[in-house]
Every structure is written in structure tokens, then in C-alpha cells.
Amino acid sequence: MLEALGIDPETADARETLMRQAVPASIYTDAEQAASESRIPAAATEAEALDELRALASANIVHRSMIGLGYYGTVTPSVIQRNVLENPSWYTAYTPYQPEISQGRLEALINFQTMVSDLTGLTTANASMLDESTAVAEAMLLARRAVRVKSNVFVVDSDALPQTKAVLATRAAALDIELVECDLGGGEELPEEAFGAFIQYPGASGRITDPSAAIEAVHAMGGLAIVAADLLALTLLRSPGSLGADVAVGTTQRFGVPMGFGGPHAGYMAVRKGLERQLPGRLVGVSVDAEGRPAYRLALQTREQHIRREKATSNICTAQVLLAVMAAMYAVYHGPEGLRHIADSIARKAALFAGWLRADGVDVVHDRYFDTVQVRVPDAAEKIVAQAREQFGILLRYVDADTVGISVDETTTIGELNSVSALFTDRDAHAFAFVAGAERAIPKPLERTDDYLTHPVFHSYHSETAMMRYLKQLADRDYALDRGMIPLGSCTMKLNAATEMAAITWPEFAQLHPFAPADDVAGSLELIKQLESWLADITGYDAVSLQPNAGSQGELAGLLAIRGYHLSRGDQQRTVCLIPSSAHGTNAASAVLAGMKVVVVACDDQGNVDVDDLRAKIEQHAETLSALMITYPSTHGVYEEQVVEITAAVHDAGGQVYVDGANLNALMGFARFGELGGDVSHLNLHKTFAIPHGGGGPGVGPVAAKAHLAEFLPGHPGAQSAEHAGGYVFRGGAVSAAPYGSAGVLPISWAYVRMMGLDGLRQSTAAAVLSANYIAERLREHYPVLYTGEQGRVAHECILDLRPLREETGITVDDVAKRLIDYGFHAPTMSFPVPGTLMVEPTESEDLAEIDRFIEAMVGIRREAEAVASGTYPADDNPLVNAPHTAASATATTWEHPYSREEAVYPVDSLVATKYWPPVRRIDQAYGDRNLMCACPPIDAFAS
Structure with missing residues (x-):
């Protein structure tokens, strides 16, 4: 290969010669200098890395979680774990932009869409969202663009998940949306005007109320009604669509996908007829091939952020395909009867538990619920939560000083509920009871009566033999990295090594609730701090947040950090973001969602940023310049010689430099973003750092920044630790549902860096x-x-x-x-x-x-x-x-x-x-x- 390039391969530094020819001398770092400045440990063998991961895993304590809040214990059928999650035919595939060689994945996703559409009672569902909280935020933006109401008010259910409220606050602030919180389940009236309202069904407290009145009220003012619904509960509850909702959102985590300390999980979104062209993200449709045979493909505004750029309505680039496939196959495997049986068992266990408490005179807060019971215990909540953990290894939810929450899931046993009940009474144990004998606490008018999952696919694969063969047939229709090279520019389809993948199914990582106590997750927190430190070292930045669960969300988080920095200095007028015409389309879309105005900078005939045009645009917008977004190496696949000059010009004008990290695979060890003038960057762990694309997700898009921006990186109200690597505390708004995003796949990137070394x-x-x-x-x-x-x-x-x-x-x-x-x-x-x-x-x-x-x-x-x-x-x-x-x-x-x-x-x-x-x-x-x-x-x- 070197000989083909005219380089003598016999010389000791042959590859260094090539890199010196490619990388500008102004940013080039030689091996000795790079090693002297790095804190990354020397490369470990595969066995050594696994031993270290085992040590980190052993520092975690897997207690039975009854915390709830959108995250539940679930049983991943072994046939799905082995044949999907652990199968490179599924996890190494790329986004199905070439549909002819993606028919298996596309069928699995259309199963997912059908499952969501049926259960929500709405006509069209997309192929997954990043998580529930960001799905709610996207639904809010959908409502704003789809209605003619001029109000900037959006109503939020006071009984919404706390992490969703946090994400909504972050997204709304940048777009001048006013959030008004109302107790919709309690009948509180909506404000006079609003472009939409969001209802949690059932509520975070577990309470079930009829949302019809709130839906009618928001419709009366011309707004859209958005309902976040528990998909498993919808096997027993009336669907949002039947109640009049325009949009339904939520998560499919409890459909066989481990909690994973917060993710990755497939969120969902479904809409009523007439709104399908407003859907963000990906949508699988049915078309025909050249011979007229039915064939699947991505439909409508696929990659619309690349086509529309600054006019895009969403910056979402990745989905959660691998997890959506798992959830869909969970429904295929169990079928409608199996899902309903699981939900019915959960509801009856919760009712049995509440009945025990009421019989003993304990104050149960709500009469109507699906899986979550709240108990009023004046001044005793902290004590009871602590006792449950210490005595029985069970995690309950501390709501406030007087209230404890208990959530039942697929894995909860009667024995565990018996143990927990003893904490609230003087009784040691209750007599054995049949779960089937308990009456569900679901309101009769809200009980579901219509059918769902009627398509034959949900009735055909209920034996392991049939399921295994179905998954094999679908995989055989696809092309993934286990077949051959996927030479996609800008996407870095590299090896996802088996040793890197090994730890993600270990229960010490996979079975952690994202809001578990800090003592339970010490190993994961240490792994996260180490990875933060290594990524900061590789990029030349000071602080790293691993919270963004996609590259697009990392972009948004970085731009919001820049926004926060300018606002902290009183520079409210700095809202212009300069973006080269060659940039990834998500750059422009993210800038708009961060409340910025996009100004396009021209490129020259060689694909480089036109420096003269850049200087002219800087001068034109000198007082309002917020940031420059630049990809390095460029989107055109070259190392721009004038990058230091470019970043200096932006800084001289008072702006900040955002370096898109999509092409970091061309820079590691030879140059660092922070040293070529970058202030903040997102990284793609699903590209450069070996997390597999999974057919279009999971993705992880950490955001890294210099010290002056660190405090504006995304924080989270549910985080176990405020302090990150380097001692930094992040005070920016949350951008994903879980404090550390898709933490369940972070062991992959940790192992990649640990086994590579600098x-x-x-x-x-x-x-x-x-x-x-x-x-x-x-x-x-x-x-x-x-x-x-x-x-x-x-x-x-x-x-x-x-x-x-x-x-x-x-x-x-x-x-x-x-x-x-x-x-x-x-x-x-x-x-x-x-x-x-x-x-x-x-x-x-x-x-x-x-x-x-x-x-x-x-x-x-x-x-x-x-x-x-x-x-x-x-x-x-x-x-x-x-x-x-x-x-x-x-x-x-x-x-x-x-x-x-x-x-x-x-x-x-x-x-x-x-x-x-x-x-x-x-x-x-x-x-x-x-x-x-x-x-x-x-x-x-x-x-x-």
C-alpha cells in the first residue's frame, strides 16, 4: 500500500511520512510529544481489559429495582439476546439507506412501527426515537410547527416524569417556549392559550386518570394533545388514539431491553392521520421493486436534516434500531396474549400489594394505577427506602419526606412484595395469595376492549425454534460488517471487536437502574470518569459529558454550552452561527434548535473553507457572532491547512469554535481539537470509538469542552454525582432522559481505548x-x-x-x-x-x-x-x-x-x-x- 503511494515501506517511519504529507505541519504532533502529554494508560491485552472490566463491574451492586420512573426490570428472552443483541449480523449493520440489502432490518422495524401504532391507536409510528424524554421534546416541536396557534405556551403535566420535565426545560429555553405546569389529572384548567399540552399516562406517581377532558381542552384552543404512554400498560388501558390524542410518545424499554444504567432504549412516537409528514426521525414504508414485488424502504423525510439543513424541523440523525428490533421481537415472540398476560400479572401484583397495605391501615395515595403504588408515610420515607435496600436488597423510590413509590415489573416476585409490605406495618408477612385473585386497579371506563397486534407476524413465532429461524431469515436478507466492508464516508464502519462487546450483557452493567443510589453504581461511575478523562486527553479538551445519546444531541449540547457562555457574559445578542456549505446537515439543524441563526460560509474549489468569505461574514456579524461550526478534517475528506487561522479569526471576533468530531478517526494521536482552536466538540462513539451502528443506532455523542465552557455542559437532576473527571461540575440543562445517556454501551468504548492505548x-x-x-x-x-x-x-x-x-x-x-x-x-x-x-x-x-x-x-x-x-x-x-x-x-x-x-x-x-x-x-x-x-x-x- 505504501509503495503504491511512492513511500518506501522499509523505512522505520513510513507511515509517519504519509501522515506528515497529509496533516498540516501547524497542527501535527509527533509520537514522542503525544506520548509525553497523554494520561491514557499503555495498551492492555484483551484478557487484561476484561479483568479490569470485571473489577469495575464487581464494584456495582445489582439490587432489585422498584424505582420505576420509566425504567423497569424485564426479561430478555434468550433467543433474542443471543440472536439479536449478541449477533454481529444485527449489531454491525448500517442505517438502511440502501434498502435492497436491508430488507431484514426494515421488516423488523416495520414490526416495531406496527406494534407501536396498534398499541397507541394512532395511524403512523416512526422507527424509534432516542428515549422517552427527547421524544416528548420532539413532540412539543412537532406541535409548534403543525398548528396555527400563535401562543408560545406549552402545557406540561405536573405528574410527568422528572427527567422529561428537565429535558423539556432545556429544549424550550433555547426556542423561547414558555412551559406552564398543570395538574391535568387533578382537573386543573389549562391556560387561555397554548399550542400544545403533554399528558403522562399513567402518571409518574402511578396515578391513572382519564385524559379526555384535557385533550378536548387543548383541541378547543387549536393545539395538539401529546400523551406519553406506558406501552405495556396499553395492553390493558384504552389507547391514546381512542381518547383523542394527536401524538403518543414513550419508551419500549420494558419490552425485553435491559435498563443498562439508562440506555440505550428505543423511544417511540406515533401520530394521527394528517401528521405523518411532520414526524421526526425515520419512517419505514412499503414500496415495490423493479418486478413489482413488495419491498421495504425508508420513507418521506429520511435524512431531512441533510436536505433541509437550517430549515430542518429536527436534528435527529440516528435512531435506536438495534433496541427497536429487540422490542419488536419481544412483541413478536410473546404475541398479544403473552404481552397482556405480563401486563395483567404486573397490575394484579400491584393491586395485591396495595390491598395488603390498606388492610393494615396504611395510606395508599391513589386508588387507580397500573404498576406503581405511592404510599404516604409521614416523615418516614427516607428510613423505609434505606431499610428496603439494606434488609432486602430492594430499591424503592424516595418521592419526598412523606411519600414512597413502589413500582412492580415483569421480574417482581410476590416474596419481594411481601418483604416490602412488612416495612410499612408491624406484620412480618402476609398469607400466601394467588395473584390472579387480585382485582386490577384500572378504572373500568379506561379498560381496553379493542384488539391489537392482529397481524400474523405476532401470532407465528412463539416457539424458540420458530423465533430463531425467523431472526436468521431476516439477518440473511441483510448486508452487515460480518459479510464484508461497508465503505461509507463520514460514518466510520469499523470493527466492533468481540472483547469490546462482551461486558454489555453482564448483569452488573445491564441491570442497573439509572437512578440507583451512588453506592450501587460505583463501578459504572468510575468507568465513566475514566472514559471522560481519556476522551478529554484524546481531544485536547478539559471536560467531557457522556450524556448525549446521539451525535446530533452532542451537537445540540455543545451549542447550548456556547449559548450559556455568551448569556453568562451578558452577550444576549450573540446568536449567529457560521457554518461552511460542506458541513453535515445536522450542524445547521442543531444550530437552529439551539436558538441560533445560521449563516453559510462558502467553500473553495478544493473543498476548504473560503477564508476570504469567512472573514467577510465575521466582519458582517462581528457584534452578533456566537460560533463557527467546522468539521475537521473537512467533510470533503481533507485536512484544511488554514484551520488555525480560521479558528483564530473567530476568537478575535468574540466567537466560539465548535469542531464537529465526526471525522476524529483521521486525527487521533496526531492532532487534538482543543489545540487547533476548538472550544467544544461532540464525538461519535458509534464511529470512532467502536460502538456498533446497530442498523442505525444506538449512538452515543459525548460533548467535550474547554474549561471556560465546562459548567455549561449538560447536567441532570437525577445524576448520582455532580462531579466529573477533572473535578468539573456541569450546570447546563439535561439533553437526555438518563444522567449518563446510553451508559449501557459505554464499556465498549472504554474497552476500545483501554486495549489500544495512545x-x-x-x-x-x-x-x-x-x-x-x-x-x-x-x-x-x-x-x-x-x-x-x-x-x-x-x-x-x-x-x-x-x-x-x-x-x-x-x-x-x-x-x-x-x-x-x-x-x-x-x-x-x-x-x-x-x-x-x-x-x-x-x-x-x-x-x-x-x-x-x-x-x-x-x-x-x-x-x-x-x-x-x-x-x-x-x-x-x-x-x-x-x-x-x-x-x-x-x-x-x-x-x-x-x-x-x-x-x-x-x-x-x-x-x-x-x-x-x-x-x-x-x-x-x-x-x-x-x-x-x-x-x-x-x-x-x-x-x-
Whole structure:
């Protein structure tokens, strides 16, 4: 590879030579200097890292949680844990932007959407949200843009989850939304005007009340009614849709997904008819392929933040696909009867427990509830909560000095409830009772009577044999990293090593409630502090918050920190955010959601920020400049030479510099954001730090900042510790439901850094840059490389310009992408950041044989395109425009194409033994948007 670049591989510093050619001298850090400044420990072996993780895990104490508040114990069926959560066919897949090779994942997600739609009673559900609290915030924004009410008032149920109130306060403050809290369950009247109202159903206290009156009241003023509903409770309770709600939101955590100290979990959102085009996030729809067969694909405003940029209505880029798949399969496995049985058992246990207390004269606060009972114990709450933990290993919720909350879940036993009941009375134990004999405390008028989950998929896979085979069939329809390279630029689809993944299912990490006492989670808190410290070291910043549970949320948190900093200095007028035209679309969307005005800065012909235009925009907005957002290396895949000059110009004008960390994989060990002028950055742990993409989520987007911004990083009212690595205390608003975001997958990134060490991170960067430059050099004569640095080098990715190919042959970037499927590859990133191009990122994880195989495929496709140009193949009937080819098409009785069947499906000989067969032909995207169907299609749709 080095020889192909004209570098002698025999020299001791051959890769250093390449990196010096690529990285500007003004920011370059040599190995000795990097090592002298680093606090990252030397690399551990896999066995050593696992031993250290075991020690951290052993410092956690897994007590039985009855805290509730949206997080519950649940049983993950082993068939789902082994065949989804622990299966690389599911966790290493990418977002299904290439639907022809994502049919398994897309079917699983349409199962999820159908499950949510059925249970909520609303017509359309999306393919998951990040968590419940951010889903409520997104629903608030949906209401604001969907109605004509001019009021900026949004009503919040006083019985809402406390973490949701915190996230709403953060999001509302930046957008000048006034939150008004009302006791909606108690009948308190709404204000005179509001654009929407949010109701918790059942409430955080466990109370069940009929929300119909509040829904009618908000409708009367022209607003939208949003209901956050417990999805499991909806198997027994009337659905939000049947009560008149416009939007339903919540979490699917208790559908077989471990608590994981807060996440990741799949939130959900469903809307009534007429609001489907307002849905944020991803939506799976049904279309047809080239042969008219039903096929799944992402519908409507997929990646709308990339298309609309500063006009986007949401900055969400990732979903929680892997967790949505688990939740959907939990429903598929149990079916409607099984889910209802679980919910019924929970409700009757709660009622039995409350009955015991009432019989002994204890004051139970509410008469109507599903799983949560609140008990009034004047001045004794703290004592009882402590006794439950110390005597029985059970965690109760401390509501206030006079009130204790007890939440029952799928894992709660009668014995545990008996033990807890003894804390409130003088009775040692209650007589044995049959749970089935207890009467549920659900109001009769709110009992559910309509059917749900009627589609055959929820009735067909209730044995482990059937479920295992169904999951295998779906996985076989997909292309993931366990099949081959996914060379997506800007997404860093690297190895998710088995040792890195090992700890996430250990109960000491997986079974922790996010609001468990600090003493119970000491090991996780130590792991988090270590990871915060290491990430600060790698980036050159002082403080790191791991709370944001997606890169987009990390962007928002960083910009809110900048906003808070300016406001603290009395600079309310600083609201302008400069963003290069090449930037990720989420940058502009995040800036808008942070209350900023986006001003676009031009790029030059080499893809660099146009410094003259930047200086002109700085001068024009000198008094109102808040920040510059810049991606480094650039979105165009080059290291900009003038980055230090750029950041200095912004600082001189009183602005702050936000460096988007999406491309950190090209920088680790060789330069640090904080030293090239960055004040704050988000990082993508699901890119650079080995957390798998999971088919489109989970993501983790920590935000790192210099000391002067540290206090404005996201805090959380439920955090076990106010202090973070470096002694910093974060006082910014919460941006996710859990204090440490998706803490359940943080052991992956901890293990990645621990086993790499600084030297390993530096070597990985050099290997990634070498791979990208090797591909650029080998393909340059076939496809122009659009951008390079001053010495002709790219960073960790390269952009291949296919526009000349289209002009010469008529073959489009879509044709090349679909033909790559026939060659056994996932396509690179299409038409971003430049239309008509492919952005290729090989990462450091691919070996030479796989990279050469990709190069061979691209060269072969070029030859096929030339055959079209020469007339050998007709323009409308050739292997490219007909790609991809399925096994069914290749074995059809009639074959009337001017190329052979072998040319169609075996364009290179090596595929004969390892062929991946796409399950569908090219999908008609426009048909799916014109004929929107976002729930499981009937079985007869597939009959032909």
C-alpha cells in the first residue's frame, strides 16, 4: 500500500511520512510529544481489559429495582439476546439507506412501527426515537410547527416524569417556549392559550386518570394533545388514539431491553392521520421493486436534516434500531396474549400489594394505577427506602419526606412484595395469595376492549425454534460488517471487536437502574470518569459529558454550552452561527434548535473553507457572532491547512469554535481539537470509538469542552454525582432522559481505548489514512478524486467524482451503488457532500484483500459503464441499470437481456463461493412516497 503511494515501506517511519504529507505541519504532533502529554494508560491485552472490566463491574451492586420512573426490570428472552443483541449480523449493520440489502432490518422495524401504532391507536409510528424524554421534546416541536396557534405556551403535566420535565426545560429555553405546569389529572384548567399540552399516562406517581377532558381542552384552543404512554400498560388501558390524542410518545424499554444504567432504549412516537409528514426521525414504508414485488424502504423525510439543513424541523440523525428490533421481537415472540398476560400479572401484583397495605391501615395515595403504588408515610420515607435496600436488597423510590413509590415489573416476585409490605406495618408477612385473585386497579371506563397486534407476524413465532429461524431469515436478507466492508464516508464502519462487546450483557452493567443510589453504581461511575478523562486527553479538551445519546444531541449540547457562555457574559445578542456549505446537515439543524441563526460560509474549489468569505461574514456579524461550526478534517475528506487561522479569526471576533468530531478517526494521536482552536466538540462513539451502528443506532455523542465552557455542559437532576473527571461540575440543562445517556454501551468504548492505548489509537489513524489514500491512488485513473490536500493526499476518506462518468456513459451514481451489491458490497456514501459522487472510507479495520476486492469491483463497474458508452450494452438494458440482480431473476425461465446470467450475478469469479444474494430488485422510492404504507402489509401482498 505504501509503495503504491511512492513511500518506501522499509523505512522505520513510513507511515509517519504519509501522515506528515497529509496533516498540516501547524497542527501535527509527533509520537514522542503525544506520548509525553497523554494520561491514557499503555495498551492492555484483551484478557487484561476484561479483568479490569470485571473489577469495575464487581464494584456495582445489582439490587432489585422498584424505582420505576420509566425504567423497569424485564426479561430478555434468550433467543433474542443471543440472536439479536449478541449477533454481529444485527449489531454491525448500517442505517438502511440502501434498502435492497436491508430488507431484514426494515421488516423488523416495520414490526416495531406496527406494534407501536396498534398499541397507541394512532395511524403512523416512526422507527424509534432516542428515549422517552427527547421524544416528548420532539413532540412539543412537532406541535409548534403543525398548528396555527400563535401562543408560545406549552402545557406540561405536573405528574410527568422528572427527567422529561428537565429535558423539556432545556429544549424550550433555547426556542423561547414558555412551559406552564398543570395538574391535568387533578382537573386543573389549562391556560387561555397554548399550542400544545403533554399528558403522562399513567402518571409518574402511578396515578391513572382519564385524559379526555384535557385533550378536548387543548383541541378547543387549536393545539395538539401529546400523551406519553406506558406501552405495556396499553395492553390493558384504552389507547391514546381512542381518547383523542394527536401524538403518543414513550419508551419500549420494558419490552425485553435491559435498563443498562439508562440506555440505550428505543423511544417511540406515533401520530394521527394528517401528521405523518411532520414526524421526526425515520419512517419505514412499503414500496415495490423493479418486478413489482413488495419491498421495504425508508420513507418521506429520511435524512431531512441533510436536505433541509437550517430549515430542518429536527436534528435527529440516528435512531435506536438495534433496541427497536429487540422490542419488536419481544412483541413478536410473546404475541398479544403473552404481552397482556405480563401486563395483567404486573397490575394484579400491584393491586395485591396495595390491598395488603390498606388492610393494615396504611395510606395508599391513589386508588387507580397500573404498576406503581405511592404510599404516604409521614416523615418516614427516607428510613423505609434505606431499610428496603439494606434488609432486602430492594430499591424503592424516595418521592419526598412523606411519600414512597413502589413500582412492580415483569421480574417482581410476590416474596419481594411481601418483604416490602412488612416495612410499612408491624406484620412480618402476609398469607400466601394467588395473584390472579387480585382485582386490577384500572378504572373500568379506561379498560381496553379493542384488539391489537392482529397481524400474523405476532401470532407465528412463539416457539424458540420458530423465533430463531425467523431472526436468521431476516439477518440473511441483510448486508452487515460480518459479510464484508461497508465503505461509507463520514460514518466510520469499523470493527466492533468481540472483547469490546462482551461486558454489555453482564448483569452488573445491564441491570442497573439509572437512578440507583451512588453506592450501587460505583463501578459504572468510575468507568465513566475514566472514559471522560481519556476522551478529554484524546481531544485536547478539559471536560467531557457522556450524556448525549446521539451525535446530533452532542451537537445540540455543545451549542447550548456556547449559548450559556455568551448569556453568562451578558452577550444576549450573540446568536449567529457560521457554518461552511460542506458541513453535515445536522450542524445547521442543531444550530437552529439551539436558538441560533445560521449563516453559510462558502467553500473553495478544493473543498476548504473560503477564508476570504469567512472573514467577510465575521466582519458582517462581528457584534452578533456566537460560533463557527467546522468539521475537521473537512467533510470533503481533507485536512484544511488554514484551520488555525480560521479558528483564530473567530476568537478575535468574540466567537466560539465548535469542531464537529465526526471525522476524529483521521486525527487521533496526531492532532487534538482543543489545540487547533476548538472550544467544544461532540464525538461519535458509534464511529470512532467502536460502538456498533446497530442498523442505525444506538449512538452515543459525548460533548467535550474547554474549561471556560465546562459548567455549561449538560447536567441532570437525577445524576448520582455532580462531579466529573477533572473535578468539573456541569450546570447546563439535561439533553437526555438518563444522567449518563446510553451508559449501557459505554464499556465498549472504554474497552476500545483501554486495549489500544495512545500508540494503538495513533496506529489506527495512520492505517485508516493509508487505506483511504491507497484507494484514492488505485482508482484515480478510473474515477477522479475530487479533493486532496496540498501534497495530494486525502484524510481518512476520499470522494470519487462520478459526474464525468454520467456525462460519458449515462450511468448514474445510483447505478454504481446498486451494481456494487452484485459485486458483494455495500455502497459508499452517495451524493454527500457533493451530488453525483461517492465518498469512500475504508477505516483501519479492513485488510488489504478486502480493500483490493473493492477496488476490483469499482474498476469492473467502470468497464461495464464503458461498454454502455460504446454500444455493447443498450443504455436501458445493461448490468448497471438493472442492478441489483436477485437469485430469482437470475434463474428465471426467460432471460432476454444482452448480457449473460453469469455477468449479472458473478461479475468476478470469487463471488461463486461467497455470493450475497439481495432479496429484492431495485426499489421504486417515489412509488413508496406516493403510496405511503408504514405498517406490516397483509400476507397476501407477498403471495405473487
